[in-house]
Each structure stands twice: as structure tokens, then as C-alpha cells.
Amino acid sequence: MKIIVDAMGGDHAPEAPVKAAVKAADELGVEIILVGKTDDVEKELSQYSYNKDRISIVHADEVITNHEEPAKAVRSKKNASVVVAANMLKNNEGDAMLSMGNTGALLASGLLIVGRIKGVMRPALATLLPSAKGPKMLIDAGANTNCKPENLVQFAIMGSIYMKNVLSIENPTVGLMSNGEEEGKGDELTKATYPFLKSAPVNFIGNIEGRDVMEGNADVITCDGFVGNVILKTVEGMGHVVSDKVKGIFTKGFLTKLGALFVMKGLNEFREAMDYREYGGAPLLGTKKPVIKGHGSSDAKAVFSAIRQAKKFVETNMINEIENNINVMEEKVND
């Protein structure tokens, strides 16, 4: 199996992707193709002893920054690492791709180059969020705004298939993010989506609210990408603020540092459970081949998790399963 890794994207590129590639080639038995500036990648690689049969470099010397309009940049910068990677994936030179770079550019590459699964109207970014009951999926976490009911139903179907295959959750529950639990609550979009979800091939449990996200009351949360992005970033921001404050309290003086010592183990376990780096990246669901977005701030540990996740994605038959279920749904809607 060959995983294509964008070696230039993210806050810690190329160090983190290269370090993770070495570890993955060693421990996961996969081949890694690092796409990026050959000199930079080789320089990083030279620090490690690694299996040369399992790591290769493909040159790409452009980078798409966060300030460019993604679709335009993807069309014009043919030699950007993410574009080269997507073209390789499309041409079956690899089995999955991973990038920690510009989210918009990766989404555009997935949509425009890798292409959609037949029947999928809009691929969606699916993020795993920590919760009191383990990792839960938020889909769409930001790829699509101004969604239609059919989009939210497809997100629910694709998210359920992912949770079953990659997280081994049997019959994952699906909640529709709304502003109240009752069926009548919601905005125009969610009210129109509710009846479709009832007849969709998913384990729909009705509307859920913001408080259900961290409580983990649905395995898959389906929502418009605008709302999903706001939720994701609100949770991230709150995590930072709370952990900064708690750190400040513990390091105030001698006694507080002593106190911290006694609760360190528990706090570390908690932090680990809440650590996005354990969960790998966010898959873009609905493309013909697996495309995974790693967090921009990913360190080598996070990139490694994302590679492991890409491997699991490829090993399952998920893409076919998505195509079959999406089409079942299309027939129902058209009945």
C-alpha cells in the first residue's frame, strides 16, 4: 500500500511529515511517497536511518498559502505539492493522500482532481472530536456552506460508514445538529432535512443540540459546514483557554506545583483523551479515493496517526460501500 504525503503543508513541515513517514514505513508496513521540495525533504530524511524501499520523494516546488483562493490556486499552480499529490492519487500512483496544508486547497484538489464518488453531491470534511463517550464524528466540519437537505443526508450516510469501518462502531447513531431536541425545532435547512433522515439508511436518533457534542450523545453529528466549522473551532478555542488557565493555576507557587504533582497522572490521561493528535486527521468523505486532512499544527505524532488512519481507510471497502448506500438513498428520494 502506498500513502502519498504532502511534505510541505502544515506548521511543522517538512520535519513532522518526514519524521512520521520514517516511523510509518518502519511500523505500519506501508510505502510512503513524500511530495515536496526534494532538497528540503532529503535534508530532513538524512537525519534518520530508514527503509529506502519504502520511502520515496516526488518533487513539487510550489506551495499554496492560506491567503490564496483555493480553487484558483489549485487550477493555476500545477506544481504545488498538494496538486501533484492529488494527481498521483487520481492516476493510481498511490492508494490514499494526506496533507497538513491549506484546507481549502486540499478540498479543491479532492473535488477537482481526485473527483467525487458517483452519486455524492458534495464531499464533506469529517472531523473526530473528543467527547465524554469517546471520539465522535462531526460532518461537515467546513467543506460546504449553504447546504441542502440531501447534502446533510449524504453526510450522515458517509459518516456512519466511516465510523463503522474505521472506529468499529456497530450501527452508529446519527444526530442532526439543531437548536432544540423536538422534531419541530430548527432552521429551514434542518427542518427540511429531518424527514429525509428518518427514511435514510442510518441509525437516526433525531435532533441534537450543542451540549450533546462534548457529552458524546451521537456517534455522527450531521450539519452544514458553516455550523460544523463554528462548532469545531469553538471547542478548540475553549480547550486552549481552559488548559492555559489550569496550567497557570498549577504553576503559581510551590504548594500549587506540589498539588499538581499529585493529580498529574489523572490530568495527563484526561489531556490525552481530549488530544486531537490521537485521532489522526479529518477524512474528506465522498471522493473516489481516500483524501485526509491533517491538522495544520500537527506534530510528527499527529501525522503518524493520520497515516495509520489512511491505511485503515484503504484496507476497508468504504468507497464502494459509500457508493452503494448513496445510490440506495437516491432511489428512495426519487421514488
Place this chain on the structure above:
Amino acid sequence: MKIIVDAMGGDHAPEAPVKAAVKAADELGVEIILVGKTDDVEKELSQYSYNKDRISIVHADEVITNHEEPAKAVRSKKNASVVVAANMLKNNEGDAMLSMGNTGALLASGLLIVGRIKGVMRPALATLLPSAKGPKMLIDAGANTNCKPENLVQFAIMGSIYMKNVLSIENPTVGLMSNGEEEGKGDELTKATYPFLKSAPVNFIGNIEGRDVMEGNADVITCDGFVGNVILKTVEGMGHVVSDKVKGIFTKGFLTKLGALFVMKGLNEFREAMDYREYGGAPLLGTKKPVIKGHGSSDAKAVFSAIRQAKKFVETNMINEIENNINVMEEKVND
């Protein structure tokens, strides 16, 4: 000054509203009119020695539950405590009203009975959220779904006036909740709202993202009520989960309890800063007279804060200021 308090609404009614009324009459120099079942309220009141000139009871024996359709219930249950309170406010028998009961019923009472300020298209629920930089306003936090750009602009204007008058923040900053910071980012609603906000009489700082909520990067966050409700409940839910987990860690064994002792003071200060009960209730901004929604789980301390807030609301000239600024804006839009 007379504050009308719905004595029957909320999880701790009538105990919490009655206890808070006694304290407020004593310490804030205001008159309190408790609206609810006379027998129940009198029984609660009999436990306290209180200033009988400052507390009176108005009988209302119906209650609107969370399962009723709010507007319908407000129209049909003429003797519900929230409806009686709103009618008293409308008829100038009090200066402000406060309820911890059904949010929808309070919003409907505000809209249908108290009425809108001239020029205000939709009153909005304005919640104060804790942040790393003190309390910030989220408006609309759930009163309106499917908003138009003009609504979001009015929310920003009203929120700014409130933050200036009640929280003494000079020239409060306004952020437009979106899924990216750049001007071009957003859904149809926020993209259309952006240019209007630029020319509105507010200190507009551009788009903000979910992470800015807890970091406190805008004094006023304007958004559709669906999005605001999701943010509010996500933050609340995360607060519960994190504090439960931390409590669990500290109470695990002898050493962890000892450790907790050393950091207790700091943790309590932090908890207090994050405690919604300190902030009072959520004002419904845009009605002709002050209407305040207290949290359903409010204890006496929270109800007291909300009464203090109602007093401050009345003392300012905010309603006039809102009317003047909304109309200035109307002229601009119509230019």
C-alpha cells in the same frame, strides 16, 4: 423602580426567585413584584423577614411547560405567570421583567405583548459568555433562525449599546461569526452582512471564528440565532464535561484530594470567572421595555444577579438609544 419577577419559571421555582427577591428588595432598593401562585409564593416568603413595602405578589395560576408551542401557549394561556408579567410590563405596572421559565414563551411574550422598539425587525436574545478577556456578548443566542443581513446588523447595534451601558465597555468591538477570518469567507448570510456592518454605527472588526469566542476577541459577536444557540450550548456542554472530569481526577484518592487542596483557591477563582451565575440573565434586546431571561437552572444567586442587571438596564437610557441608532441605520440602508 419595580421589577416584575416570574416566580414560577425555572428548575428552582419558586424558592430561588423568592429568595432572590428578598435579597434584592433589601440590598438593591428596588420593589419586586412576584408573579405566580399566591399560596406557593406566600409559603416561600413566610420563611424570610422582608420589607413588606417592597415585595408584592400578583396571582397567576397557569404555567407554560417546555413541551408547548410558545406563541400558541402565550396566546391561549392568559393566566400563565409569564403572560401576566408581560401584560403588567406593557401596562407600565413595572419597569422590567425577568423569567427563568420556558425561553420560547418569554420570547413570544416579549414580542407579542411587550412589543418591539420602533424600527427593530426582530428582538434578539443576548447572552453574556465568559472568555479569557472577561464577559462577551453573543447575539442572537437563539431567538431567531433564518435571519437576514439587516437582522444581524441590528443585533450588532443593540449588543454594542448594551455592552457600553451595562458593562461600561467604551466603543465595544463587533465580530461577525463566520467560518474564516477573511472578508470573502462565510455563508450567503454572513457574506451579505459584511458590507452592511462596515457602514453600521458599530466598531466592526470583521469576521471572527469559533476559537475567538472563548479567547474573547470581540465584545459583541453577531450571528443568526441557530448558530448562536449551537455555540452557547456547545460551550455549556463542554464546561460540564470538563468540570466533571476534573472533579473526578481530584477526588480519586487521598493524594489527589491533598493535591486539590493546594490548588483549590485558584480553581475556585477560575470557576467563578467561568460561572454564568455571576453574569445575570440574557436580555431580550429590541423590546419596548426590558425583558430578561434567566437561566432555567438559576439558583437564588443567579436570580439576584439577573435582578441587579434588570435594575441597571432600567437606569440607563438604552431603549431610546437603541431606537435612535436603529433608525439612523435604517436611513443609511435606504439611502
